[in-house]
Amino acid sequence: MAKKITHETALLGLTAGIRKAKELNQRSTLSVVDEGGHLIASIRVDDAAFGTIEIAQNKAYTAAAFRQPTAAWMDVVQPGAALYGLERSCSRPFVVFGGGFPVFDGDSVIGGVGVSGGPVEADEAIANVIVSAIQEK
Amino acid sequence: MAKKITHETALLGLTAGIRKAKELNQRSTLSVVDEGGHLIASIRVDDAAFGTIEIAQNKAYTAAAFRQPTAAWMDVVQPGAALYGLERSCSRPFVVFGGGFPVFDGDSVIGGVGVSGGPVEADEAIANVIVSAIQEK
Amino acid sequence: MAKKITHETALLGLTAGIRKAKELNQRSTLSVVDEGGHLIASIRVDDAAFGTIEIAQNKAYTAAAFRQPTAAWMDVVQPGAALYGLERSCSRPFVVFGGGFPVFDGDSVIGGVGVSGGPVEADEAIANVIVSAIQEK
Amino acid sequence: MAKKITHETALLGLTAGIRKAKELNQRSTLSVVDEGGHLIASIRVDDAAFGTIEIAQNKAYTAAAFRQPTAAWMDVVQPGAALYGLERSCSRPFVVFGGGFPVFDGDSVIGGVGVSGGPVEADEAIANVIVSAIQEK
Numbered sequence: 001m002a003k004k005i006t007h008e009t010a011l012l013g014l015t016a017g018i019r020k021a022k023e024l025n026q027r028s029t030l031s032v033v034d035e036g037g038h039l040i041a042s043i044r045v046d047d048a049a050f051g052t053i054e055i056a057q058n059k060a061y062t063a064a065a066f067r068q069p070t071a072a073w074m075d076v077v078q079p080g081a082a083l084y085g086l087e088r089s090c091s092r093p094f095v096v097f098g099g100g101f102p103v104f105d106g107d108s109v110i111g112g113v114g115v116s117g118g119p120v121e122a123d124e125a126i127a128n129v130i131v132s133a134i135q136e137k
Numbered sequence: 138m139a140k141k142i143t144h145e146t147a148l149l150g151l152t153a154g155i156r157k158a159k160e161l162n163q164r165s166t167l168s169v170v171d172e173g174g175h176l177i178a179s180i181r182v183d184d185a186a187f188g189t190i191e192i193a194q195n196k197a198y199t200a201a202a203f204r205q206p207t208a209a210w211m212d213v214v215q216p217g218a219a220l221y222g223l224e225r226s227c228s229r230p231f232v233v234f235g236g237g238f239p240v241f242d243g244d245s246v247i248g249g250v251g252v253s254g255g256p257v258e259a260d261e262a263i264a265n266v267i268v269s270a271i272q273e274k
Numbered sequence: 275m276a277k278k279i280t281h282e283t284a285l286l287g288l289t290a291g292i293r294k295a296k297e298l299n300q301r302s303t304l305s306v307v308d309e310g311g312h313l314i315a316s317i318r319v320d321d322a323a324f325g326t327i328e329i330a331q332n333k334a335y336t337a338a339a340f341r342q343p344t345a346a347w348m349d350v351v352q353p354g355a356a357l358y359g360l361e362r363s364c365s366r367p368f369v370v371f372g373g374g375f376p377v378f379d380g381d382s383v384i385g386g387v388g389v390s391g392g393p394v395e396a397d398e399a400i401a402n403v404i405v406s407a408i409q410e411k
Numbered sequence: 412m413a414k415k416i417t418h419e420t421a422l423l424g425l426t427a428g429i430r431k432a433k434e435l436n437q438r439s440t441l442s443v444v445d446e447g448g449h450l451i452a453s454i455r456v457d458d459a460a461f462g463t464i465e466i467a468q469n470k471a472y473t474a475a476a477f478r479q480p481t482a483a484w485m486d487v488v489q490p491g492a493a494l495y496g497l498e499r500s501c502s503r504p505f506v507v508f509g510g511g512f513p514v515f516d517g518d519s520v521i522g523g524v525g526v527s528g529g530p531v532e533a534d535e536a537i538a539n540v541i542v543s544a545i546q547e548k
Contacts, residue, residue: 006457007429011422018418029450036187036310038461043452046417050449065188079216082234082257085224089232090191109186143320144292148285155281175324176303178317183280187312310461339462353490356508356531359498363506364465 002108005034009137010041016133017115020126021045028117028126029056032103032134035110037064045117052116058093059100059114059127067109070100071124099123101131139245142171146274147178153270154252157263158182165254165263166193169240169271172247174201182254189253195230196237196251196264204246207237208257236260238268276382279308283411284315290407291389294400295319302391302400303330306377306408309384311335319391326390332367333374333388333401341383344374345398373397375405413519416445420548421452427544428526431537432456439528439537440467443514443545446521448475456528463527469504470511470525470538478520481511482531510534512542 010032017030027048032040037060044053062070073096076083087094098120103111113134115127147169154167164185169177174197181190199207210233213220224231235257240248250271252264284306291304301322306314311334318327336344347370350357361368372394377385387408389401421443428441438459443451448471455464473481484507487494498505509531514522524545526538 004457007454008457011454034310034461036308036312036461038310039453039455039464041452041454042450043418043422044450046415046419050445050447053450062188065186067186084211084215085230085233086192088225089195089230090188091230094188141320144317145320148317171324173324176316176318176327178315179313180281180285180315181313183278183282187308187310190313336462339460341460358485358489359504359507360466362499363469363504364462365504368462 002105002110005032005040005103005111005134007040009134012137013113013130013133014041014043017126017130018043018045020129024118024122024125026118026122026126028115028123029053030126030130031056031060031114032130033057033060033064033112035064037061037112040111048117055095055116056114059095059116060112061092061114062094063100063102063112063114064109065094067102069098069102070095071098071120099127101127103131103134139242139247142169142177142240142248142271144177146271149274150250150267150270151178151180154263154267155180155182157266161255161259161262163255163259163263165252165260166190167263167267168193168197168251169267170194170197170201170249172201174198174249177248185254192232192253193251196232196253197249198229198251199231199249200237200239200251201246201249202231204239206235206239207232208235236264238264240268240271242272276379276384279306279314279377279385279408281314283408286411287387287404287408288315288317291400291404292317292319294403298392298396298399300392300396300400302389302397303327304400304404305330305334305388306404307331307334307338307386309338311338311386314385322391329369329390330388333369333390334386335366335388336368337374337376337388338383338386339368341376343372343376344369345372345394373401375401377405377408413516413521416443416451416514416522416545418451420545423548424524424541424545425452425454428537428541429454429456431540432528435529435533435536437529437533437537439526439534440464441537441541442467442471442525443541444468444471444475444523446475448472448523451522459528466506466527467525470506470527471523472503472525473505473523474511474513474525475520475523476505478513480509480513481506482509482535510538512538514542514545516546
């Protein structure tokens with residue numbers, strides 16, 4: 001049976017993420033959700049725009065909801081592609097650009113991480129640091 | 138007067154669908170709605186991601202709402218096409234990719250079936266098995 | 275670590291619940307959710323009104339969200355009581371009348387059951403049968 | 412010009428709040444919002460029910476929105492009282508029971524704190540600790 005992400009592990013992950021955000025000079029919101037997509041911890045770095053809050057959470061939620069990085073959907077939801085409209089097919093929006101990753105314990109998805117605030121590459125770099133910090137515990 | 142889908146028939150359809158999902162090695166949510174688009178029965182196969190739940194229901198709902206397979210709308214909702222934006226034209230989202238089918242009794246639509254979890258082809262194969270099992274009763 | 279409710283166990287619970295509903299002559303919707311409040315299985319008994327569908331799901335969701343029977347909140351949300359307005363304090367409504375119960379594995383809540391369709395006493399009797407059938411597995 | 416709550420101060424406040432929650436043996440969600448009601452930081456203590464997440468945030472939001480403790484509204488929103496229905500008068504719900512407090516810098520409100528998970532008295536005790544820790548910085 002897979003373990004759960006404790007609040008201490010989540011905070012430890014966010015602290016590592018904040019460090020990475022500063023290193024990349026990004027002002028971002030960083031979020032961690034559990035297996036069911038429910039928020040464990042979120043932190044908005046100073047001067048991050050408030051528009052980043054829900055995007056970070058929805059990225060983490062989307063990663064947990066489908067057990068895939070959010071960017072995995074980008075091609076397939078385009079006009080003419082197989083799942084056009086997926087991102088708005090449910091009452092709560094899914095995010096299909098990069099910055100959300102599932103968190104694994106072995107083969108099981110035990111949560112998700114989402115970062116919003118910078119270019120997709122920076123969001124993903126920060127999110128990866130958080131995921132690694134959580135998975136290493 | 139067209140017949141109604143009983144809950145026993147719906148369960149029988151879902152059981153056939155679960156068998157097909159296992160055969161195809163898909164972890165999916167399978168839903169059956171009535172003529173009014175209202176849920177009769179839904180089942181989420183073990184290990185299906187929770188993101189599939191509402192999509193399956195919205196596919197079944199969409200199929201009942203328009204009496205068409207969900208995939209029938211895909212071309213016409215594309216950018217530049219005649220019904221661009223149809224999938225978000227109402228408070229509840231419609232799904233315009235495959236996996237939802239109406240259920241007929243003769244010429245009358247008596248409900249809808251929706252499946253979400255795998256590639257569109259697998260979702261449609263599973264949904265077709267459910268529709269057939271219901272229509273054969 | 276607590277176990278998960280499989281779809282087979284959920285169906286077995288719903289089958290026991292349908293039997294109880296017939297015995298009580300009630301037309302109800304019966305729902306089972308996982309630990310995160312996400313639907314595993316739902317069935318609407320023949321001739322149950324469609325208004326019962328979401329109530330049953332929201333009862334199961336509320337029981338999982340707070341790990342309490344839904345009826346536990348009834349007194350405390352009344353005008354003048356300590357948590358007046360709790361049922362509408364979040365974007366998704368909570369149900370505070372009877373018919374929703376958490377499902378336990380030992381001390382851990384692993385899901386919720388909700389039933390809607392009859393008088394509160396009947397809803398609770400049916401829900402209890404479902405909870406017992408699931409917990410006995 | 413009033414100061415802003417930095418993310419470091421918010422985390423420091425939440426850490427003090429977690430300590431208080433453990434002392435009171437409560438499993439709660441603790442949230443801090445800025446002057447605009449937008450989330451700065453949130454943490455869900457291990458084993459806190461997921462139903463507490465949005466309530467904690469809505470308490471902090473309500474405190475910032477009206478620059479009052481959430482409990483200040485309780486009497487006046489009762490049936491027959493002057494602002495009956497206030498808690499549902501906007502698209503986002505307000506919370507009118509205790510557990511939310513504004514954060515001051517001198518006479519200016521610079522944010523809000525919300526706690527959900529235990530009895531109102533415990534939520535308020537934890538929230539007060541967070542507010543003090545933030546205001547002392």
